[in-house]
Amino acid sequence: MxxxxxxxxxxxxxxxxxxxxxxxxxxxxxxxxxxxxxxxxxxxxxxxxxxxxxxxxxxxxxxxxxxxxxxxxxxxxxxxxxxxxxxxxxxxxxxxxxxxxxxVFHIFTCYVWFPDRHPDFFFLQKALPFSVIASHLRLGRKYDFGADLETIVERITHENPTTLEGYDALKTGNSYHPTRIVHYQGLLYDTITLAGENNLLSVLPCAYYRALVGTIPADIFDGVPRGDGSVATLSPIHRRACNLGRTALLRAQWDSGNTFGWTDDSPEEIGCRDPFGCGQKKYAFFRRHVVRGSLAPFCSVSYVDSLSLCRMCTPDVKAKMITGRQRMWDLLPAYFDLPPWSELKNDP
Missing domain, CATH: 3.30.710.10 (Potassium Channel Kv1.1; Chain A)
Incomplete structure (x- = not known):
């Protein structure tokens, strides 16, 4: 050459x-x-x-x-x-x-000449600054830096997976901290904006959900201050999606067959050993979180242990939560008025 x-x-x-x-x-x-x-x-x-x-x-x-x-x-x-x-x-x-x-030059050479090899790192840094991610995505698309673009997209989609298993794997308890992108206040909103501008559509459902549980409702309209004094904001189309999603998810998580649908089950139907006690505990859980406006359709199933239900109700509730969490994840794009997961393609 x-x-x-x-x-x-x-x-x-x-x-x-x-x-x-x-x-x-x-x-x-x-x-x-x-x-x-x-x-x-x-x-x-x-x-x-x-x-x-x-x-x-x-x-x-x-x-x-x-x-x-x-x-x-x-x-x-x-x-x-x-x-x-x-x-x-x-x-x-x-x-x-x-x-x-x-x-890092040898890493790029590896990507170019052996495109089927994808080591779990980039730039020799486990976590990259968002500004670097954004630069490589924008110019990678425009000038077709193929291998570079592929690894950047993989990094973004890793942090915003399309499967519930991938989402759970990134959590510590019920908390999430990015591992491949350097965290800062406003990262969630900047990720949504970048994904929307660069056709990373599969990123949006998870990113939208994280934006809802990671910030307060007013932030959707006012934005989130970054460390440098600027403010990360969402465009009207993303604000609309987040607000639709919040309302839909708050209601759906209590529906029968979804994550917390078991709160409306009759204890007697499952052979409960303490119908009155378990019924009261389920109602108290329901009332407390409805009043607080808690949004947690993908909370850990292990949370059930803290309810101290009887030995018949505890495994029954856990099984229903496992099924309900998956059902809500499968429907997650629809809550934000997006097409199904199968139709959300990345076209960087």
Whole structure:
């Protein structure tokens, strides 16, 4: 593979605007290789890199090889300039740092040449900052950094699974903390926004649910302050989905056959050893959580032990909760007015 870019033509989504390169405020990034063969520019920043590196990881850039280059192509130090329209400096910097970091380059090489191998890490960090995740998803889609994009999508979907087993595996008790994305206040809302903008539709049901149980109702409208002083907010379409989901889930979790439907069962029907006592305990549980507005359709089945029901009711309630939790998970997309799980595809 050659670094010769002298005969390459740059198609959309990149364009050339010679006049834009006359602005004296253009800065050089620290990613500036003296032997680089092409200069990328996003907004007011330039990077000098090797076209062969870009082509190795991106089918978009690989497709430019051998295309004719017009004579008026702007250049810097003899290197043609490709203006990346619509891309942020942060996104380009994040992606190029990954491609050029010697400590992780072998990981990308592994992904490119052996795409069926997917080690359980990326960048040698177990958890990546959300900004890095977002950059690689956006540019991975736009320029088809195939292996990079695949691992990023896997990381997001791991944190927001499509199965109840996957959801339960990420919990410690009834609490959840992300393991592959660095946590911060506002992460839930930012994940929803990113997934919606990049067609990761299978992520939305779990992310919506987590947003409901991980924040207070007012946050759906007001947003959640991030650590840097900015506020993570939801667009109207996502606010609508969350509000529909909250109302639907609060009602459905008590329906017969769902997670807490057993609260309305007659103790005598299952051979209860203490009909009055178990009946009172079930009613007290129901009343307490209805009054509080508790939303917990996927709470741990082990919670039943704390109710101190009789030895006949306890296993019966646990079995019904197991079935009810699964039923509600299967219907989770519908509570947010989304298509069934089978129709929620990721198309990054």
């Amino acid at each position: 050659t670094d010769d870019f002298s005969s390459a033509h740059v198609p959309l989504p990149t364009e050339r605007h010679p006049e834009s390169f006359q602005v004296p405020a253009v800065k050089r990034s620290e990613i500036w290789h003296p032997d680089g063969s092409v200069v990328l520019q996003a907004q007011d920043t330039q990077w000098r890199v090797h076209f062969s590196v870009l082509a190795m990881h991106s089918s978009f850039f690989r497709g430019m090889l051998g295309l004719p280059q017009p004579p008026d192509q702007p250049s810097v130090d003899g290197c043609p300039i490709i203006e990346l329209l619509g891309d942020s400096v942060e996104d380009v910097e994040n992606v190029l740092r990954a491609l050029y970091d010697p400590s």
